[in-house]
Amino acid sequence: MSAPYRQDMPPAGGFPQIKYKRNLPFRGPSGIVILGGVTAVCAYGFYRVGLGNLEKRELQREKAWSRIHLVPLLLAEGDRDAYRRQQAALAREKEIMKDVKGWEAGKSVYHDPRYRPADSIVVL
Amino acid sequence: MSFWHNPSSAAKPYVDPTPLPDDIPKVQELGVTSGPLKSAAFFIGAYCKDYNDDFMLCKAENRDPAHCLKEGRRVTRCAQDLITKMRENCLAEFDKHWNCLEWNNQEYGACRKPERALNKCMFEKLGLVKTIPGTPEGQTPIHEVKNPILNGVQK
Numbered sequence: 001m002s003a004p005y006r007q008d009m010p011p012a013g014g015f016p017q018i019k020y021k022r023n024l025p026f027r028g029p030s031g032i033v034i035l036g037g038v039t040a041v042c043a044y045g046f047y048r049v050g051l052g053n054l055e056k057r058e059l060q061r062e063k064a065w066s067r068i069h070l071v072p073l074l075l076a077e078g079d080r081d082a083y084r085r086q087q088a089a090l091a092r093e094k095e096i097m098k099d100v101k102g103w104e105a106g107k108s109v110y111h112d113p114r115y116r117p118a119d120s121i122v123v124l
Numbered sequence: 125m126s127f128w129h130n131p132s133s134a135a136k137p138y139v140d141p142t143p144l145p146d147d148i149p150k151v152q153e154l155g156v157t158s159g160p161l162k163s164a165a166f167f168i169g170a171y172c173k174d175y176n177d178d179f180m181l182c183k184a185e186n187r188d189p190a191h192c193l194k195e196g197r198r199v200t201r202c203a204q205d206l207i208t209k210m211r212e213n214c215l216a217e218f219d220k221h222w223n224c225l226e227w228n229n230q231e232y233g234a235c236r237k238p239e240r241a242l243n244k245c246m247f248e249k250l251g252l253v254k255t256i257p258g259t260p261e262g263q264t265p266i267h268e269v270k271n272p273i274l275n276g277v278q279k
Binding site: 048051052054056058059061062063065066067068069071072073074076077078079080082083084085086087088089091115117118 | 133140142143144145148151153154160161165166168169172175176179180183186187188189190191192193195196197199200203231233256257258259265266267269271272273274
């Protein structure tokens with residue numbers, strides 16, 4: 001027995017509409033606002049960096065001056081030590097060279113009264 | 125027996141025990157380490173300005189160590205005097221500040237709180253003010269800025 005003939009038809013009331021339109025709801029701030037916000041944050045950051053650089057310069061000046069104030073003190077102490085060693089070296093030289101006629105202990109090899117620090121020292 | 129060495133390549137440290145000649149008046153060396161010196165630097169600069177200037181002018185005349193021994197002794201005595209006075213009057217603040225400097229790589233910026241206490245004490249007791257020469261006109265000196273941008277490592 002064969003089934004009776006039946007024509008396939010659309011559902012009653014027709015097919016529903018196909019959703020073909022874009023559905024992108026507007027969410028969050030616009031691109032311009034984000035761009036502006038990022039620019040503002042960066043600008044503030046760079047402003048702070050600039051202020052920090054100025055501050056760093058002042059900190060460096062402070063450090064430099066703290067050292068400048070200490071220079072005379074440290075130099076004076078170093079000078080006393082250098083003088084003490086110089087005199088000791090001179091006494092040693094006199095003792096060693098006492099038998100050599102015409103030897104002047106501590107005489108510079110240069111014909112120039114300008115002070116030169118010793119270029120070598122005696123390690124005892 | 126002694127012989128010549130290059131000091132930079134010597135195997136032994138350069139030690140010479142001979143004392144200063146007797147005709148040089150003795151002065152006690154300061155014997156203060158770098159932290160306290162840094163802490164006191166600006167007060168040394170303020171308190172001993174005349175002696176320091178005199179010594180540096182003398183050194184500008186002649187670099188020979190023998191030339192400025194007298195001025196050098198004055199400089200050391202003055203600094204000695206100041207450190208003694210500081211210890212007598214502001215010992216707690218002084219200790220706190222230089223200990224802070226020791227713990228913070230000797231950076232002034234990291235130790236403003238103890239520094240302000242020390243500066244206040246030094247001004248009240250000894251009348252010494254910390255001034256940094258060369259600060260731009262009309263600008264707060266860096267050690268008096270209330271809210272600095274660079275305030276050390278975050279903790």
